[in-house]
Amino acid sequence: MLKRTLAVFALALLASASSFGQAKLVEKVTRQGDELVIPFEKYKLSNGLTLIVHEDHSDPVVHVDVTYHVGSAREEIGKSGFAHFFEHMMFQGSDHVADEEHFKIVTESGGTLNGSTNRDRTNYFETVPTNQLETALWLEADRMGFLLDAVTQKKFEIQRATVKNERGQNYDNRPYGLVREYVARALYPYGHPYSWLTIGYLEDLDRSDVNDLKNFFLRWYGPNNATLTVGGDVEPKQVVTLAEKYFGSIPAGPEVEAVTLPAPVLEKDRYVSYEDNVRFPLLQIVFPTVPRHHPDEPALDCLADILGGGKNSLFYKNLEKPQKALQANASHPTSELGGELDLTVISFPGVPLSSAEAIVRESLKEFEQRGPTEEDVQRFVAQAEARLINGLASVRGKVSQLAAYQTFQDDPNYIADELKAYTAVTTADVMRVYNQYVKGKHAVILSVVPKGDTASIAQADNYTVSEKGYQAPDYGYDGLTYNKAKDSFDRAMRPKPGPNPLVKVPDIWNAKLRNDIKVIGTENNEIPTVTIAITIPGGHYLSASDPGKAGIAALTADMMNEGSEKYTAEAFASELEKLGSSVSVNAGDEAMTVYIQSLKKNLQPTLALAAERMFHPRFDADDFARLKKQQIEAIAFQNNQPEVIASKVYDRLLFGERSIRSIPAIGTTETVENITLDDVKAFYNQYFSAANSYAVVVGDLTESEAKPAMAFLESWAAKPVPAVTFSETPAIDKTRIYLVDKEQAPQSQIRMGYLALPYDATGEYYKATLMNYPLGGAFNSRINLNLREDKGWTYGARSYFSGSELQGPFTASAGVRADATDSSVVEFMKEIKDYHTNGITPEELAFMKSSIGQRDALDYETPYQKAGFLGRIIKYNLDKDYVKEQAKILQSITKAEIDALAKKHLQPEKMNILVVGDKQNVKAGLEKLGYEVVELDMEGNRIESSMTNEPIQIEKSATPTKQKKSRKRAAEKSGK
Incomplete structure (x- = not known):
C-alpha cells in the first residue's frame, strides 16, 4: 500500500492572503515523498464556478476541462437525449465564435478537443500547446456564457440529424447495441433518470424543439454547476487571472441540488428479450448494487473479478474453457445514483440461453461454497493499484481524475482515499457484499437472440414497464431567463497566443x-x-x-x-x-x-x-x-x-x-x-x-x-526468415461503383480509393498527407464539413493515406444514412474533384501549417506516444531528428506544391467506389450517377454490372452545399 502523507491546507487562514481578485483559494495539495497524489490548487469564483489547477512542467502541454454536473439523469420523461444533444450544440458557435470555428481554432492551434456525455455529467476538453491556454479558456467561457443567441433552428436540425446518425451507427445498427437500453428500461422504475440511455430515443428528439433545448441549457449550464480544471505547463496565478477574466462575469445559474434515489427493488426476476442481427445469443444478468464511491464498491468490483474477470474466474473455468460459451465475464459499472453487477455470457449459435443461465447460477453457488481466497483479493488489489497509476500517464488523465473527483465527491484529492479503499478489501468484505446484493436477490435477465431464433431465449418475457405511481418532479424550468455577462473588455477579440513552445524530442x-x-x-x-x-x-x-x-x-x-x-x-x-x-x-x-x-x-x-x-x-x-x-x-x-x-x-x-x-x-x-x-x-x-x-x-x-x-x-536465436513476396496488384482503368447488398441496412458504408504510396517520413508520402489534411484529414476538412456539418448525413467522414513499408491506399470513407447514399457519393467525388482541379486555398494552407506545426507539443507526452515515436525511428531507420526535417518541409511547402500533389495523387477518374448497403434502396440512385455499377457478393465476387447511358455531371450536383460559404465565413471571422 502506498503511504499517504499529503500537505493539505484547508485555508480559512490563508484564503484572504492567497486569493486573486474574485477567486478564493480553498485548498492546496502538494506531494510529500512518493505517495500517489495529483498536486493541485482549488479555487472558488464568486459566481460559484470551481477552478482546479494542476501544475506540471514535464511537457509544453495544457489540458483544459469544463465538467458540467448534468447528464441524462437530469432529463425528464419524453425529453431524453437532451444532455448529449447539447454536447453537439456546444460545438456550433457562440456570440463571439463563428459556426464550425471551435474545432477549427483548436485544431489550427495544434490541439485536440472533444466532449462526452454520460448519465451524470457532460464535459468539454482541449489539449493544446502551452501558448494556447488563453485561447482555450476564451472558447470555453464563450459557450458557457454566450451560446443561446447563436443556436438557430437550422443548426438544431442539422445536429439532430447527426445525433440520429450516431444512434443508428453506435446503437440501433451495432450488434448488441441495444443491450444497455433494454436492461435500463427493465431494471429501473418508470421515470427513473437511468431508465433510458444517454443517447435518448429518436421519438423524443423528433418531438423536441429549439426552445426545449435552450431551457435545458439555462437550467443546468451555469458556472455554479461546473468545474473548470486546468493542468499542465502552467502557472496557477496566470490560470486564476485568466479564469477570472473570462468566466468571472458570467452570471450564476439556478441552484442545482444533489439527487439521491434508492436502489431499484425487484419483486421477482425480470426476463426480457429481443431479436438482433447477430450470430451469437447473449445473456446478461444484472443485479442492482450501489452508487459510485459507495464503501461497498471496491468489494463488489472484486466480486465481479472473481466471478468473471479473467482466466482465473469461475466463468472462465465453467463456461469458456469447456467451450460452453464463446465469452463469459462479469463487471460492476457504477454511476452517481446507482450501480449494477453485470454477468454476461455470449453463447454459441443454437445453444439455448437457458443452459447458460443454469451454469451462471451454478457458478454463483460454487462461489458461495468456496468463498473468495486471499490470492483472489491479492490479484485484484494489484490490478487496482496499477490501473490508478497508469491512469496518470498524461496530463489529460490527471485533469480528468481531478475533475471527476471534484464533481462527484467535492474532493479533487480523492485518489488517495480511492487507493486506500481498494487496498483495504478483504475476503470477508467480498463475501458480505455477495450475501447482501446477490444471494437470494432478483435480477434482470436479458436474452439477445439472432433474428428468428426466439426459441433460444432463457425464459419467456415476464416484465413490462408500468407507469403506476410515477409522479414527475419539478425540474425547475419555469421563469428561466438568459442573462449575459457584462465585461470591460471586448470578447470578440480572439486572444493572441504567445510564442510556440520549445518542443523537446525525447532523449534517445x-x-x-x-x-x-x-x-x-x-x-x-x-x-x-x-x-x-x-x-x-x-x-x-x-x-x-x-x-x-x-x-x-x-x-x-x-x-x-x-x-x-x-x-x-x-x-x-x-x-x-x-x-x-x-x-x-x-x-x-x-x-x-x-x-x-x-x-x-x-x-x-x-x-x-x-x-x-x-x-x-x-x-x-x-x-x-x-x-x-x-x-x-x-x-x-x-x-x-x-x-x-x-x-x-x-x-x-x-x-x-x-x-x-x-x-x-x-x-x-x-x-x-x-x-x-x-x-x-x-x-x-x-x-x-x-x-x-x-x-x-x-x-x-x-x-x-x-x-x-x-x-x-540475448539467448533468442536469430533464425533466418524468408522475405515475403506479393502478387501484382490490379490496375484501375476507370472509376466504378461496386455494390454489396446488405439487406435492410439503415446505413451504407462507403469506401473509395486506390493504391497510392508507401510510407516515408520526409518524402512524397509525408507531403501527400499534408496535401490531404484540408480535404479529409481534420474535423474541419472539406469532406467532413460537407457530409456531417452541412448535410447531417453521417457521424463522420474522412480521407487518408495509409502506407507502411508497402504501398498503401488513399481512402475516403464514411458510414452514411441509407437514403443519402447516392448523394454522399456525389459530394465525396465533388470535393475530391474540386481539390484535384483547383487545389488548396491560401486560408487552408495557413490552417494546415499552423495546425500540424504546433501539434508536436502533444506528440511525445505519454509512454505509449513515446514508444510509437521510437518504434517509427527503428522500423524505418530514421534519424532521430527527422521531425526537424518534417518541420522544415511543412513551413516551406507552397500552394503550388500542394496543388501539384493534389493533381498527382488524387485520381478521381481511376477510383474504386465501394458501397455496402441495402441494394433495394440504393442501387437505382447509384446507377444515375454515370458510373458502371458492379454488384459483388459479401466475399467480393462479381455478380453483375450495369451502366447508364448518360453520365451526370458530378460537379453540378443537384444537392447544393453551403460548405464553401461556411468556410469563407469561418476565415473572415478569424481574420483570414
Whole structure:
C-alpha cells in the first residue's frame, strides 16, 4: 500500500492572503515523498464556478476541462437525449465564435478537443500547446456564457440529424447495441433518470424543439454547476487571472441540488428479450448494487473479478474453457445514483440461453461454497493499484481524475482515499457484499437472440414497464431567463497566443544485443511504470507462401497468450495479475509484437514471465481446439457486419483476390479450418525469430538500468526468415461503383480509393498527407464539413493515406444514412474533384501549417506516444531528428506544391467506389450517377454490372452545399 502523507491546507487562514481578485483559494495539495497524489490548487469564483489547477512542467502541454454536473439523469420523461444533444450544440458557435470555428481554432492551434456525455455529467476538453491556454479558456467561457443567441433552428436540425446518425451507427445498427437500453428500461422504475440511455430515443428528439433545448441549457449550464480544471505547463496565478477574466462575469445559474434515489427493488426476476442481427445469443444478468464511491464498491468490483474477470474466474473455468460459451465475464459499472453487477455470457449459435443461465447460477453457488481466497483479493488489489497509476500517464488523465473527483465527491484529492479503499478489501468484505446484493436477490435477465431464433431465449418475457405511481418532479424550468455577462473588455477579440513552445524530442539511447537485436529507449519518470514493445517482422503476410492457412499468425499469437511450459494459462494469468502487469502477443499484418507493461517495482518478475511467454509456449491441444473454434466463430460474426464487409471487399478490390493482403489477418473460415496444431508449432519455430527483431523501452528506467533488463532477449536465436513476396496488384482503368447488398441496412458504408504510396517520413508520402489534411484529414476538412456539418448525413467522414513499408491506399470513407447514399457519393467525388482541379486555398494552407506545426507539443507526452515515436525511428531507420526535417518541409511547402500533389495523387477518374448497403434502396440512385455499377457478393465476387447511358455531371450536383460559404465565413471571422 502506498503511504499517504499529503500537505493539505484547508485555508480559512490563508484564503484572504492567497486569493486573486474574485477567486478564493480553498485548498492546496502538494506531494510529500512518493505517495500517489495529483498536486493541485482549488479555487472558488464568486459566481460559484470551481477552478482546479494542476501544475506540471514535464511537457509544453495544457489540458483544459469544463465538467458540467448534468447528464441524462437530469432529463425528464419524453425529453431524453437532451444532455448529449447539447454536447453537439456546444460545438456550433457562440456570440463571439463563428459556426464550425471551435474545432477549427483548436485544431489550427495544434490541439485536440472533444466532449462526452454520460448519465451524470457532460464535459468539454482541449489539449493544446502551452501558448494556447488563453485561447482555450476564451472558447470555453464563450459557450458557457454566450451560446443561446447563436443556436438557430437550422443548426438544431442539422445536429439532430447527426445525433440520429450516431444512434443508428453506435446503437440501433451495432450488434448488441441495444443491450444497455433494454436492461435500463427493465431494471429501473418508470421515470427513473437511468431508465433510458444517454443517447435518448429518436421519438423524443423528433418531438423536441429549439426552445426545449435552450431551457435545458439555462437550467443546468451555469458556472455554479461546473468545474473548470486546468493542468499542465502552467502557472496557477496566470490560470486564476485568466479564469477570472473570462468566466468571472458570467452570471450564476439556478441552484442545482444533489439527487439521491434508492436502489431499484425487484419483486421477482425480470426476463426480457429481443431479436438482433447477430450470430451469437447473449445473456446478461444484472443485479442492482450501489452508487459510485459507495464503501461497498471496491468489494463488489472484486466480486465481479472473481466471478468473471479473467482466466482465473469461475466463468472462465465453467463456461469458456469447456467451450460452453464463446465469452463469459462479469463487471460492476457504477454511476452517481446507482450501480449494477453485470454477468454476461455470449453463447454459441443454437445453444439455448437457458443452459447458460443454469451454469451462471451454478457458478454463483460454487462461489458461495468456496468463498473468495486471499490470492483472489491479492490479484485484484494489484490490478487496482496499477490501473490508478497508469491512469496518470498524461496530463489529460490527471485533469480528468481531478475533475471527476471534484464533481462527484467535492474532493479533487480523492485518489488517495480511492487507493486506500481498494487496498483495504478483504475476503470477508467480498463475501458480505455477495450475501447482501446477490444471494437470494432478483435480477434482470436479458436474452439477445439472432433474428428468428426466439426459441433460444432463457425464459419467456415476464416484465413490462408500468407507469403506476410515477409522479414527475419539478425540474425547475419555469421563469428561466438568459442573462449575459457584462465585461470591460471586448470578447470578440480572439486572444493572441504567445510564442510556440520549445518542443523537446525525447532523449534517445540505442543499443544492440549480442544476437543483433536493436534496442531503442528513453527515460520517462513521470509515473513509476515501464512499457516495452518487442517487434518481430512478418506477421500475417508470412502466409503469402501458404495462403490456404491464412490466419495462422493470429492463432499462433493467441496460443502464445495461453500457458507456458512452466505455467498453465490460469497460473500464468495469476502471476501477472498479482504483479499488476501485462504481457501479450499480438499479430498484425506485417509483424508480431510482444507488449509488456509493468510497474517499475515489479519489472524483473514481469520480464521473467515475458521470457516464459515468448520462448516456452505450452501449445496445449485443448487450448488450440478452443481458440481455433473461437477464431472461426469470430470470422462468422464479422462477416455479418457492414463495416467489416466493406473493409474486406475494399482490400480485395485494391490488392486482388490472389494477394495475401486481400485476406483479413484473422483469416477466413476455410483457411483457419486448414490449420493444425502442428502448423502453429511450425510457424512459431520458423518465424518467431530474433532476426530483424527490435525492442522499444520507455519508462522509469535509466539507460544503465534498461540495458541489463533487456538481456533476457540475448539467448533468442536469430533464425533466418524468408522475405515475403506479393502478387501484382490490379490496375484501375476507370472509376466504378461496386455494390454489396446488405439487406435492410439503415446505413451504407462507403469506401473509395486506390493504391497510392508507401510510407516515408520526409518524402512524397509525408507531403501527400499534408496535401490531404484540408480535404479529409481534420474535423474541419472539406469532406467532413460537407457530409456531417452541412448535410447531417453521417457521424463522420474522412480521407487518408495509409502506407507502411508497402504501398498503401488513399481512402475516403464514411458510414452514411441509407437514403443519402447516392448523394454522399456525389459530394465525396465533388470535393475530391474540386481539390484535384483547383487545389488548396491560401486560408487552408495557413490552417494546415499552423495546425500540424504546433501539434508536436502533444506528440511525445505519454509512454505509449513515446514508444510509437521510437518504434517509427527503428522500423524505418530514421534519424532521430527527422521531425526537424518534417518541420522544415511543412513551413516551406507552397500552394503550388500542394496543388501539384493534389493533381498527382488524387485520381478521381481511376477510383474504386465501394458501397455496402441495402441494394433495394440504393442501387437505382447509384446507377444515375454515370458510373458502371458492379454488384459483388459479401466475399467480393462479381455478380453483375450495369451502366447508364448518360453520365451526370458530378460537379453540378443537384444537392447544393453551403460548405464553401461556411468556410469563407469561418476565415473572415478569424481574420483570414
